Amino acid sequence: MSTRMFGEPVARREDPRLLMGQGRFLDDLGHEALAAAFVRSPHAHARIADIDVTEALDVEGLVAIYTWEDLPGRIGEPLPLLIPHPSMTHGRTGYPLAKEVVRHVGEPVAMVVATDRYVAEDVVERIRVDYEVLPAVVGIEVAAAGENLVHEDVPGNVGAVLVQETGDAGAAIDDAPHRLEFRLDIERSASMPLEGRGVYARWDSDDESLRVYSSTQASTSVRAAIAAKLGLAPGKVEVIAPDVGGGFGVKIVHPWPEEVLVPWAARLLDREVKWAEDRREHFVAAAHERGQAQFVRVGFDDEGRVLGLDVRILHDHGAYMPYGIIIPIVTSTQLLGPYKIGAYRAEVTSLYTNTVIVTPYRGAGRPQGVFCMERTMDRIADHLGRDRADVREANFIGPDEFPYDQGLTFQDGRPLIYDSGDYPELLRRVKELIGWDGFADRRARAAPSGRRIGIGLGCYVEGTGVGPYEGGHVEIDTSGRVHVATGLTSQGQGHQTVFAQIAATELGVPIENVQVTTGDTRRFGYAVGTFASRAAVMSGNAIALACRKVRDKALRIAAEALEADPRDLDITDGVVHVKGDPTSAVPLRTVAVLSNPLRYAFDEEAARATQFAVGGSDGPPVAEGEEPGLEGRDYYSPIRSTFAAGMHAAIVEVDPDTAEIAVLRYAVLHDCGRLINPMVVEGQIHGGVAQGIGGALYERMVYDESGQLLNASFMDFLMPYATEVPRIETAHLETPSPLNPLGIKGAGEAGVIPVSAVIASAIEDATGIAVAQMPLSPSELFHLMRDPSAVGPSPARPCDPASEPQGEEAGPQEQLKPAGLLGERGTSTPPAPER
C-alpha cells in the first residue's frame, strides 16, 4: 500500500469497531464501580432552607450522601472562571454542590453514592430539601430589565459588556446613502450529543494516584482541575477520554461539578465511583448555547457596499459563566465573514438568567453572527432590489488582499487577520453548483402550479485552529509499529484516520502500522482540547513536526548503519533505504533497536542487527542532544488562527397551505485549505449541515417564566431525522494556509455555521416573508404568512438617524424600550415545538 496518503479519501479506520458495537464509551467501563446520582434543584431560583436525609439513610446499598457542607477545602470552593477577560466585570461560577442558593433547575444540591444507580436514585428521591423560592429571571428581556437579580451582587444581571470596534460606525451609518435597522432573535439550543456526560474514577491507594475516565473534550484540562481541587500532583492524576459519543462543545467545560465530585468521592471512599448522565440531566444540568437578541443598524451605498454596521447583542449566558465570554467574542468578530465593512461596532451585553449555563456549542457564536450578517446582506439586496449574491460579492475581500486585517481582536487575543482565501471563486462555484443564475426562472415557472420555491445563500469565514498550542508524540517501536499521541480528545472526528494519514505520509510507513492515541494524559500531558475546529490544524501539524523529527533521527541512525549520507536515504513502506537502491536498506524496526544503546534483542532479527551495548564510537552512547529511543515530540503553536471559509446555498419549498418547509437541495462550497482526507471533511460538513438544519427549523429550549424547561426530553426537543436532511452536494476549494507546515485549516464546525442564514434566505425567497429568527417552525411561518407582524420582529425598516437611541451612549436596556424593536414576541408565550 502506498505510504503517501495525505489527501486521499482513506476510509475511517475507527468505524468498523464503532459500527460493530465494540466502542468503549464511558458507561461501558467500570461495571463494578459504585454509582453516583444527584439531587438537583427543581427550582430555577431558590434558597436552600434545609436538607433532610433521615428517610434516605436506611436504603440498603447506600454508601454516602454529600452536601456542600461535606466538601473540604478547594472542593467546596466555586468552580473556576476558566477564561477570564477584562470585560468580565462580574464573572460568577457555581459550586460543585449548591451552597445556600440554587440558580437554575438542575443545579446539583447533593450527591449520593450507592452500590448501583437504582439504589442511588431511590436515595435521591428520599432526600428532602426545603427551598425558599426566589423570583426567577428567565429570558433576555427579563434579565435586561434587571428588576430581579440572579446574583445579588451583580447589578442589572450584567456579567460583561464587550465592545469590538473599528472606525466610527455610528457616523458611517448616519452618513451612508442608505440605512436599515432591524432586530433578530436566536433561540437557545444545545449540543445534545447522543452520549451525555459521564465520569468514572478509580483511586489507587497503593500508588496514591487517581485514574479518571471522563466523556470530555479536554482531558488535560480536566486533569489540571482535578489535581488542583484534590491537591494532587498532576502526575498523580490520569485522565482518559474513552470513546466519546459526541461532544459538540458541551464537553469542553472543565471541570464539571461531577468531574470534581466523583473523583473526590472515589478517593475518599477508596472505591471506584461512576456517574453517567441521563438525558434529563443533560437538558437541565449540562449547558446550552445560541440564545441572543441582536439589534442591527447598517448603512450602505447604492451598490450595497456596507459603509457602517452597528450591532448590539444581548447574550443570555445562563446562571453562571464558567467559560467566560468566548461565544460573544466569536459572534462579534466572526460576524464580519468574508466582507470588508467600512466601520464596525459590536457591543455585547452578557446577561445572567436563572437557566442552564451557556457554553460553546458547535459553531460557538458563529451561527448567530452569520445569521446577522447574512440577514443584513439580504435586507440590503432587498432594499436596493439587487441580486443577493451580487451584494455579497460587492463587499468581498479580494483574493489579492490577504493577509487581511479586520482591525479587531480575535478570541485568541491576537489581531483578527485572515490568512488566505478566495471568496469570489467560492461564490462563483457555489452559484454554479446550485444553479443560482437560472433560479428566478425556475421559481417563476413553479409559481403557477402553486409551488413556492426559493433559493438562499449564506457565506461565512471561520477562524479555525485557534492556539495556543497542541503537541504530538511519535514513537516507532522495535516491532516497527508507529505510536502517535496527541493530547486533545476525539469525539468521532476521525482522528484515528487523519492523524495516521499524516504520520504515514511523513514517515513513509504503511498506515496499518500507525496507531493513534488521543485524550489520554498518560500518553501526552499537555493539550488544549478538541473544539473550535482546531484539532486537525493544531495536532495535525504538531504530529507532522514530531514525525519529521523522528524521520530525521531514523535517517541519522540508518545512515550510520548503512554507512551512507542521511541525505541519500528515503523511507518507503517502513524501510529506510538508499534512494534508488532498495537493497541497501534497514527496516525502521531495526532502526528502533539501534536507537537505544541498551539494545533489547528479544527476537532473532533484533539480535542479529545489534550487538553488545556500546563500543564502536568513542563518544557517549547517547550523543549530546540526543535521547534514546526512536521517538520525538514537537509542538505546533501558531501566531494566530487560520481562516477557513464556505458558502452554502439551498433551495427550499414552502407548502402554501401548511407552511411545511422542505429543503430540496443543499450545496456547499468549502475551503479549509489543503485537505487531509476529503471524505472525512465531507462527513464533518454533512453532519454540520444536518445540525444546522436542526438549528434553522427545529431546535429550541422552551422555558416557562418560572424557569422550567418544558421540552426537556427527546420527545419534545426536536432534532432532524435523516428524512429532514437532503443529500448535501459538496465541493472543495483549497487555498492553503500559509501559517502552518501542512497548509491546512479547520473544518469541524464549518457545516453548521451558515445553515440558518441559508434556510432563512431561501424561505424569504420562496415566501416574500422576512425571516428574523432562528429557528423558524412551520407553525410560526404559517402565522407569518398570514400576518407578517404576528410572530417575531418586523422586517427591516429604513431608519432615520435622528430617531435613533442615544448613539454610542445608548445601552442595550435603553434600546429595548422602544416597543417597535421588541415586537409582540416574548419568552412568556413560547411557541409549541413542532416537527
Next chain:
Amino acid sequence: MSTRMFGEPVARREDPRLLMGQGRFLDDLGHEALAAAFVRSPHAHARIADIDVTEALDVEGLVAIYTWEDLPGRIGEPLPLLIPHPSMTHGRTGYPLAKEVVRHVGEPVAMVVATDRYVAEDVVERIRVDYEVLPAVVGIEVAAAGENLVHEDVPGNVGAVLVQETGDAGAAIDDAPHRLEFRLDIERSASMPLEGRGVYARWDSDDESLRVYSSTQASTSVRAAIAAKLGLAPGKVEVIAPDVGGGFGVKIVHPWPEEVLVPWAARLLDREVKWAEDRREHFVAAAHERGQAQFVRVGFDDEGRVLGLDVRILHDHGAYMPYGIIIPIVTSTQLLGPYKIGAYRAEVTSLYTNTVIVTPYRGAGRPQGVFCMERTMDRIADHLGRDRADVREANFIGPDEFPYDQGLTFQDGRPLIYDSGDYPELLRRVKELIGWDGFADRRARAAPSGRRIGIGLGCYVEGTGVGPYEGGHVEIDTSGRVHVATGLTSQGQGHQTVFAQIAATELGVPIENVQVTTGDTRRFGYAVGTFASRAAVMSGNAIALACRKVRDKALRIAAEALEADPRDLDITDGVVHVKGDPTSAVPLRTVAVLSNPLRYAFDEEAARATQFAVGGSDGPPVAEGEEPGLEGRDYYSPIRSTFAAGMHAAIVEVDPDTAEIAVLRYAVLHDCGRLINPMVVEGQIHGGVAQGIGGALYERMVYDESGQLLNASFMDFLMPYATEVPRIETAHLETPSPLNPLGIKGAGEAGVIPVSAVIASAIEDATGIAVAQMPLSPSELFHLMRDPSAVGPSPARPCDPASEPQGEEAGPQEQLKPAGLLGERGTSTPPAPER
C-alpha cells in the same frame, strides 16, 4: 532551611516510612489477586517424561495449570540472552517453563494459578511429574572434566572463553627475577535480599494495557521484555518497582520466567495474578554468584613490582547464562586494582553446571578479582620478606598518571581507563587509621599471652557509573512542588534523599518540596537499572542536568515577568528573585503557571498572576524550541566509567585452640569522588563490609554431587549478625571525577569488594597460614592450623618456567590435571557450614 544541601549528611527521608512499617513491598500489594505457585524440578538434571495433573484438578479454588506446551508464541521461546559478547560461543538460556529437560533443582516446570497461595501450593503438590534422571554436572572440576554435559550441544560444558591481555605475560613471568604460582578457590554465594523476587500483574481490558509490579532492579528492561514476549506496545505495559527489600544484583535479571508468566496469565485470565517468591525458591530458583577457581602465575622484581601476571579462571555460571559473562569480564579487568602490572593475561573459561544460574551479586566478580590480586601481593611480600603495604605501594599507579589506561576492554566495551584517584594517599591514611606501622610490635606483645592477632590490608579500584545512560525528568508544578523522576529503581540506596539533595541544590528549593520517583516506567521510560554502583553517577548527573534545564527555563520566564535579565536572577527557597533584591521576586509555583500558555488558574494567586491565555507578544505562544510546562528532561551518557577506589584494613584475632576468628577493628578509606551525602555513602560501605564479612567467613552454597543444595534455608546458610560485624571506621578521600558534572563516583558495591582479601590477609598475619579460599570457616582454619595441606590448595610456591603447562596453549582442562594444583579438596566432600 538551606537549599544548598549537596554534600551534607541529610538524614534518609525514606526511613521514617520504612521503619514504621509503612513500606509497600510487592507482597503488600494485590490482596485480591489470584496467587501463582510453581512446580519446580527436584532434580538437577532430568528429562520430563510426563506431567499428570489428574489429581490436581478437583482442588477447589484452582484456576489454571500451565506447562510449557500451553505457552504460545514468544512466551514459549527461550528467555533472552541479555548481553551477548563475541566470546560467548555457546550461550544458552532456559525456557519460562521447562521444555523436555530440567537442568537444575528449582527450575520451573509448571505454573499453577489459584484463588490463594495455599490452594496453589496444594495443587502443586498434587501434580505428578515423571522424570528420567540424567547425570548431574556439579562443581567446576566435574564441569571442566566434560564427561557429562549440561547441554547436549555444548561440548566440554564451555559457554565462553574470554581472554583479556596486555603485553606478553608468559614471557614477562618467565623473565622475571621471582615467580610464584598458586591456586585460589572462591565458593558460591548469593545476594539473599531479605525480600525475594515477586511479580504482581493487572490486565486492564478497557485499556488493553498491563500494569506489572515487580521486585526488580530494572523496571524498564522488564517492561521491554514483557512487551516483546506478549506482543504489546511498550506504551501499553507499565512496570513499577514498588518498595524493594534489597536486590544486591539478583533482581537485575530480566525477565525472570515468573516475570513473563505472571503477566501473561493475568492477561489470559483477565484477573490480577501475583507471585511472591518464598525463601526456598529464592535459594534454588533465583541466582548465585562468586564460584571460581583461579590459577595464578606471577613474576616480579626484588622490590615486589609485578612484571607479569597470568590468571586462568574457571567460572561456574550454572545451568544457563542469560546474563552473559559480565562477571568474568569484571573479574578479569578489575583484578588489576590500583596497580600497574607490566604484562597481563587473563583467560576465563565459563562453565555450565547443573546448578542455579550465576548472575551478578554485589561486587559482581570484583571480590574474586581483588581476592586474587591481593593474595598475590601478600604472597609476593611474603616471598620477598617485605612489608605488604610497601609491596602494594611499589605497584601503585601514581596520582599524576591519570587518566591511566590499563590497556584492556571494560564491561562497557570501552577502554579500561581510570579517570582519577590518589592511591598512595589512600594507603597512607588507611595505614594511619588502622595503626599499620606500629602493628608488628602489638602482635609481638600479644603473642606471649597466647593471643594471635593479625592485620590485613586490601586495595581495590571499582569501575562505577557504567553507561550507557540514565535520564532524569524534573517538573515544578503549580503548587511549587518539584517532581523528580529517573528510570532506575531503588532497593534501599537512599535515592529519595540523595537525588532530592541534588535537585534542591541545583534548583534552589527546599528539599521538603522535592519528591523523587524511581523505577516507574510511567514516569520515566528509558533506563538501564540499578546495579554496578551506577545509580548516583548516572541518574544523579542526569537529574542535575535536567534541573539545570528547568532552572534556565524558570529564569527565562521569571525574567520576562520581572522585566529583568535572566543573568541577574537567582533562586532561593523556591523563589526567583533579582540578586540582592528579594522584593523583586516571583515564586516558582507562579513561574509554573506562566510556563503554560493555557494558564490554569484554579486558585486566586494563580489567577492574579496570570491573564487571558496569550496576547502580549506577537510570537507563537509556545516559542520555537520551547515546550509548555516548567519541566525538563536530560540524559547523562558518559564516554566511559568512572573509577572509585578504596583501601580496607582489619585487625583480627584467631583463637589458637578453637580457630574462632574475631574481627577486632575494621577501617575503610574510601574515595568515590565528591560526596553527595557522606551519611548515605557510609551506610552503603558499612552494609557492604558486613556482606563482605559474610563472604569472607560464612556464606557458601553447599551442593552435593547430585546437585541438591544442602543448605537452602537461613537455618543452614549463614550470614553475619550484628554480633559478627565490628564497628567500621570510615574516612573519605575525594578525588572528583573529571568525567561528570557533579564529579562523583559510585559507592554501592564498594564495601563488599576487598573484605575477603583483607580478612584473609589478617588471618595469615595472625596465624602464618596461607589462606587460599573464600570463605574460610573456623573449622577449616582449625584443620589448616594443624595441617596446612588439610584443606584447600597448598600455599604459593616458586615455579620453574620449564615445569609449567604448555603456556598459552594450555587450556584450563590441562591445567587442572596436575594433582598439585588441585590439592585434596573437591566439591564431593563439602565442609559443613558453621558459624
